[in-house]
Amino acid sequence: MPRTKNRPDFLVIGAMKCGTTSLYHDLLSHPDIFLPDKESNLLLSTDPASAYASAYQKSTAHQICGEVCPDYSKLPDFPNPVPAAKALFPDTAPRILYLVREPLARTLSHHRFVSSRRDTRFATMPADINRCLHDHPELIHYSRYAMQLRPWIEAFGKNSIQVIRFEDYIENRQSTLHQITRFLDLPDLPTTPTKIHNATQSRPILTPTWQRFITHNFYRRILRPLIPSNLREKLRQLVLPKADPSYIPPTAATQQKLIDQLRDDAAELQQLLERDSPLWQLD
Numbered sequence: 001m002p003r004t005k006n007r008p009d010f011l012v013i014g015a016m017k018c019g020t021t022s023l024y025h026d027l028l029s030h031p032d033i034f035l036p037d038k039e040s041n042l043l044l045s046t047d048p049a050s051a052y053a054s055a056y057q058k059s060t061a062h063q064i065c066g067e068v069c070p071d072y073s074k075l076p077d078f079p080n081p082v083p084a085a086k087a088l089f090p091d092t093a094p095r096i097l098y099l100v101r102e103p104l105a106r107t108l109s110h111h112r113f114v115s116s117r118r119d120t121r122f123a124t125m126p127a128d129i130n131r132c133l134h135d136h137p138e139l140i141h142y143s144r145y146a147m148q149l150r151p152w153i154e155a156f157g158k159n160s161i162q163v164i165r166f167e168d169y170i171e172n173r174q175s176t177l178h179q180i181t182r183f184l185d186l187p188d189l190p191t192t193p194t195k196i197h198n199a200t201q202s203r204p205i206l207t208p209t210w211q212r213f214i215t216h217n218f219y220r221r222i223l224r225p226l227i228p229s230n231l232r233e234k235l236r237q238l239v240l241p242k243a244d245p246s247y248i249p250p251t252a253a254t255q256q257k258l259i260d261q262l263r264d265d266a267a268e269l270q271q272l273l274e275r276d277s278p279l280w281q282l283d
Contacts, residue, residue, distance in 0.1 A: 010067075011067050012024070012066065012068040014073030017101065024068040075147065082155050096156065129249075130250060144265040146269040
């Protein structure tokens with residue numbers, strides 16, 4: 001019988017370029033977890049409860065259901081998803097995972113990822129980050145983790161949220177995944193995954209032709225649901241060109257400007273998480 005679950009048990013809310021794609025595949029490999037496609041943006045749909053009920057129909061009774069969507073920590077450029085989440089959980093809370101990365105490194109990875117793409121959605125971001133910061137404030141916004149996390153804490157409290165450092169996840173994947181499965185009250189994965197997904201340097205470029213194809217109604221409504229996510233990833237790697245390896249690094253002045261704009265938020269994140277030491281030494 002199809003599931004009637006109309007809200008997630010847990011959410012991975014971001015951040016962009018902090019390992020969410022790798023974590024998505026790691027969680028997807030757990031037999032007790034069911035996930036819809038990454039970045040389905042179900043909370044931002046017009047009827048989230050119906051969207052979740054439809055997305056979770058193929059889950060089994062023993063599985064917990066989640067969603068991985070970095071768009072949920074992209075204020076102020078994306079709609080705030082917290083009111084919709086609060087409407088789904090008026091008296092309780094989902095478990096929330098938030099991956100964070102040294103904010104300067106995240107900003108540089110974000111820029112490199114977006115500026116290397118060839119589809120028209122991202123054509124306005126220059127390859128030189130030194131020219132980008134004024135016209136693309138999202139490069140800074142998405143690295144302000146305290147700003148992004150504060151609405152979630154206000155809605156659901158600190159105990160419902162687990163903040164994972166990207167550096168810890170990459171350096172000690174087994175230990176970090178163990179921490180995550182304990183947070184979700186699940187047994188550990190039988191084997192520890194090793195593949196890193198969506199690394200900017202090796203990510204295929206979405207060309208305009210393929211952009212038109214994957215946004216066509218036939219692909220999105222009929223073809224895509226029939227193709228498992230792992231197979232879609234393999235096809236992308238085979239068919240699409242790889243990201244341009246050329247890169248214009250930030251000047252010392254640009255790096256200092258980034259640090260100056262991100263330092264206060266990093267200090268606030270330390271306070272929010274009640275840590276005795278900073279998560280990173282930005283200087």
